Amino acid sequence: MVACVSVAAWGLTFGALPVSIQTFITKAAPDDTESAGALLLSIFMIAISTGAVAGGLIVDSLGPIAVVVFGGVSAALGGVLISVSSKAAP
Numbered sequence: 001m002v003a004c005v006s007v008a009a010w011g012l013t014f015g016a017l018p019v020s021i022q023t024f025i026t027k028a029a030p031d032d033t034e035s036a037g038a039l040l041l042s043i044f045m046i047a048i049s050t051g052a053v054a055g056g057l058i059v060d061s062l063g064p065i066a067v068v069v070f071g072g073v074s075a076a077l078g079g080v081l082i083s084v085s086s087k088a089a090p
Helices: 002-028 033-062 064-088
Strands: none
Touching (some): 002 033
């Protein structure tokens, strides 16, 4: 049951993320929406490929458990960064 709720929550949040980012991009650059969309897509592709390469290197050198640890530490640091930057913003 917990897994079903977790997967549903993940699907709802992950499904809303690209739409939210695209809306923000459209409002931030109303005159260049096509270019901004292409830049967003390029950034997503670079992030996915960089994560795949980094994950593969970590698995090869430290094993599969290290990827989970690295992901957890990265998520925690990202949460701290978002928390600190949102408090600093007006």
